[in-house]
Amino acid sequence: MKDDTLIRLLAVRKIYGRGPTAFEALKGIDLTIDGGEFVAIMGHSGSGKSTTMNILGCLDVPSGGSYRFLGVPVEQLSRDQRALLRRHYLGFVFQGFNLLARTTALENVELPLIYRGEPAAARRTAARAALDQVGLLGWEHHTPAELSGGQQQRVAIARAIVTRPAVLLADEPTGNLDSTTSREIMELIRTLNGDQGLTVLMVTHEAEMAAYARRVVNFVDGRVESDRRKEIV
Amino acid sequence: MLWNTLLLALRAIRRNLLRSFLTVLGIVIGVSAVITMVTLGNGATRSVSDQIASMGSNLLMVRPGQRFGPGSGGAPSFRIADVEAIRDQISLVAQVAPIANRMATVVYQANNWSTDVQGTTNDYFAAGNWNLVAGRSFTAAEERAGRTVCVIGQTVRENLFGGQNPVGSQIRIRQFSCEVIGLLHPKGQTAFGTDQDDVVVMPLRAVQRRLTGSQDIGRITVSVRDNESMDAARNQIELLLRERRNIAPGQDDDFRVMDTRQLAETLTSTTRTLTLLLGAVAAVSLMVGGIGIMNIMLVSVTERTREIGTRLAIGALERDVLLQFLIEAVVLASLGGLVGIALATAASWFLAGMMGVPYLFDPFINLVSFVFSAAIGVIFGFFPARRAAGLNPIDALRHE
Ligand SMILES: Nc1ncnc2c1ncn2[C@@H]1O[C@H](COP(=O)(O)OP(=O)(O)O)[C@@H](O)[C@H]1O
Ligand SMILES: [Mg+2]
Numbered sequence: 067m068k069d070d071t072l073i074r075l076l077a078v079r080k081i082y083g084r085g086p087t088a089f090e091a092l093k094g095i096d097l098t099i100d101g102g103e104f105v106a107i108m109g110h111s112g113s114g115k116s117t118t119m120n121i122l123g124c125l126d127v128p129s130g131g132s133y134r135f136l137g138v139p140v141e142q143l144s145r146d147q148r149a150l151l152r153r154h155y156l157g158f159v160f161q162g163f164n165l166l167a168r169t170t171a172l173e174n175v176e177l178p179l180i181y182r183g184e185p186a187a188a189r190r191t192a193a194r195a196a197l198d199q200v201g202l203l204g205w206e207h208h209t210p211a212e213l214s215g216g217q218q219q220r221v222a223i224a225r226a227i228v229t230r231p232a233v234l235l236a237d238e239p240t241g242n243l244d245s246t247t248s249r250e251i252m253e254l255i256r257t258l259n260g261d262q263g264l265t266v267l268m269v270t271h272e273a274e275m276a277a278y279a280r281r282v283v284n285f286v287d288g289r290v291e292s293d294r295r296k297e298i299v
Numbered sequence: 300m301l302w303n304t305l306l307l308a309l310r311a312i313r314r315n316l317l318r319s320f321l322t323v324l325g326i327v328i329g330v331s332a333v334i335t336m337v338t339l340g341n342g343a344t345r346s347v348s349d350q351i352a353s354m355g356s357n358l359l360m361v362r363p364g365q366r367f368g369p370g371s372g373g374a375p376s377f378r379i380a381d382v383e384a385i386r387d388q389i390s391l392v393a394q395v396a397p398i399a400n401r402m403a404t405v406v407y408q409a410n411n412w413s414t415d416v417q418g419t420t421n422d423y424f425a426a427g428n429w430n431l432v433a434g435r436s437f438t439a440a441e442e443r444a445g446r447t448v449c450v451i452g453q454t455v456r457e458n459l460f461g462g463q464n465p466v467g468s469q470i471r472i473r474q475f476s477c478e479v480i481g482l483l484h485p486k487g488q489t490a491f492g493t494d495q496d497d498v499v500v501m502p503l504r505a506v507q508r509r510l511t512g513s514q515d516i517g518r519i520t521v522s523v524r525d526n527e528s529m530d531a532a533r534n535q536i537e538l539l540l541r542e543r544r545n546i547a548p549g550q551d552d553d554f555r556v557m558d559t560r561q562l563a564e565t566l567t568s569t570t571r572t573l574t575l576l577l578g579a580v581a582a583v584s585l586m587v588g589g590i591g592i593m594n595i596m597l598v599s600v601t602e603r604t605r606e607i608g609t610r611l612a613i614g615a616l617e618r619d620v621l622l623q624f625l626i627e628a629v630v631l632a633s634l635g636g637l638v639g640i641a642l643a644t645a646a647s648w649f650l651a652g653m654m655g656v657p658y659l660f661d662p663f664i665n666l667v668s669f670v671f672s673a674a675i676g677v678i679f680g681f682f683p684a685r686r687a688a689g690l691n692p693i694d695a696l697r698h699e
Contacts, residue, residue: 125693153614164609168314178613180303
């Protein structure tokens with residue numbers, strides 16, 4: 067059976083620690099995400115949002131259940147194969163931006179392309195184009211210390227989309243930003259989803275940010291409590 | 300990919316200039332200390348063996364008494380007959396020079412200088428590898444009559460005559476005056492630190508008659524013929540002197556025959572030990588440099604671990620990260636090693652000049668400290684990174 071669903075989680079469990087201190091952070095998650103969706107994962111602190119996101123992003127492995135990415139069982143992949151999956155299909159945006167310090171915006175955005183072995187000229191062009199998309203043309207040679215929080219998160223988004231990934235994974239992308247800047251970042255993410263058809267998976271605990279998504283999955287205590295799609299107007 | 304990784308490594312070095320600089324500095328200090336110390340030690344060893352070679356390496360020194368150093372400890376001095384016996388009866392010897400000496404003040408015009416006045420024969424010059432820069436040595440008539448003529452060393456010349464040519468001048472030694480007939484070629488200090496050029500050489504008879512007032516001969520310098528055994532010559536001299544001095548079998552010698560080659564070996568092995576010691580001290584500084592590097596690397600390990608997490612998240616393979624950090628460590632360590640070698644070369648060249656020892660480039664120690672510094676850089680720079688790159692990406696990202 068050919069399975070071309072983008073992401074399929076089946077009874078995914080995650081247990082941290084061992085023995086008496088073991089803690090079950092995910093107690094069986096079922097979740098299916100198709101290409102082009104914009105999904106917000108909501109829930110209280112400690113409900114397992116980040117844990118799910120890390121598993122989806124192949125940054126961590128589940129303790130049980132199965133995760134299929136484009137039909138491929140991820141738990142059967144080697145470490146390097148998971149890295150290659152990240153390299154070619156995933157783009158990450160973190161709450162804390164995670165840009166390389168003392169490194170210009172352009173070089174930060176170029177970084178994933180270097181690992182992909184792109185030639186220098188193509189790298190420059192693509193990185194500039196990505197910075198243009200997030201509205202940072204003219205800021206190429208600024209380092210993170212010379213940029214505002216919102217601008218740093220834009221650089222991080224440019225770095226995530228420069229490789230034209232299948233999915234953008236964002237864990238609390240506005241968590242460190244004020245509300246005006248947060249809205250600007252959300253507009254940008256919505257545009258990327260709407261105009262480019264980029265699949266977006268975003269964790270947030272703020273309803274205002276979740277409102278930008280077209281589908282909201284609610285987590286309670288390591289379980290999916292609700293999964294609502296908005297009517298497309 | 301290698302090219303791209305090299306680019307990443309160079310960017311990482313540029314981004315962390317202070318850390319890179321401190322790493323390089325640690326290696327530079329260690330490497331240059333080791334090389335400088337060992338190079339200077341080698342130079343000192345060479346200069347000692349050169350000095351001994353300038354004394355002549357085929358010399359036997361015969362002294363009364365058993366003690367090492369001046370004074371005979373009550374043992375009788377030698378007589379001219381002993382000297383003649385050695386010369387006539389032992390075929391292995393080339394020259395035999397008797398020496399009777401006394402410290403005395405020598406005066407020329409307003410200048411005076413206290414020096415060692417040695418009475419001897421022309422054999423003295425040949426045996427001791429002395430050449431004359433000006434003038435001549437003694438004539439047979441001068442030796443026989445004990446005429447007051449002298450050949451002086453460079454130090455005496457400088458103190459009495461300055462830059463002037465001393466040959467033909469009269470100097471005063473105590474109550475008598477003495478004509479300078481020759482000037483010795485300078486030799487510098489002995490291995491013991493005494494100035495070989497601080498000497499006035501006169502015919503034996505003149506010194507005996509006018510300074511020591513006796514027939515005594517304080518010591519005898521014997522040179523052994525080329526390609527003849529020093530040990531054999533020494534044994535024969537010992538046998539001969541025992542007989543002449545009526546020493547019964549089983550009784551200890553009351554004189555001593557020293558071999559310059561033996562002396563040379565003792566002294567060079569001493570300086571070699573010193574070099575080793577200096578090298579060890581310097582190796583400690585290389586270790587301290589290494590520990591400094593380790594500190595810098597450990598302090599930055601949190602930042603680096605998070606950075607490695609980010610790199611893994613955006614698609615780096617573990618080996619991409621490892622290669623990058625390896626290149627970074629090797630580049631910094633080699634840079635430190637090269638700068639260290641350059642600095643050491645300059646420093647040891649300069650210090651060797653100041654200390655008056657030859658500068659000897661030692662490729663072995665340069666290579667060893669370079670390799671060692673590279674190893675330190677790689678171990679301390681690379682291994683923390685290796686740990687981080689082996690983590691689950693999320694653990695690296697969350698590292699505190
Ligand atoms: N590395 C870890 N080790 C142990 N427990 C963890 C770890 N990461 C998360 N947890 C626990 O798992 C639960 C879910 O965490 P997380 O997915 O980060 O929640 P959130 O929904 O706030 O993002 C929390 O109770 C947290 O304490
Ligand atoms: Mg979280």
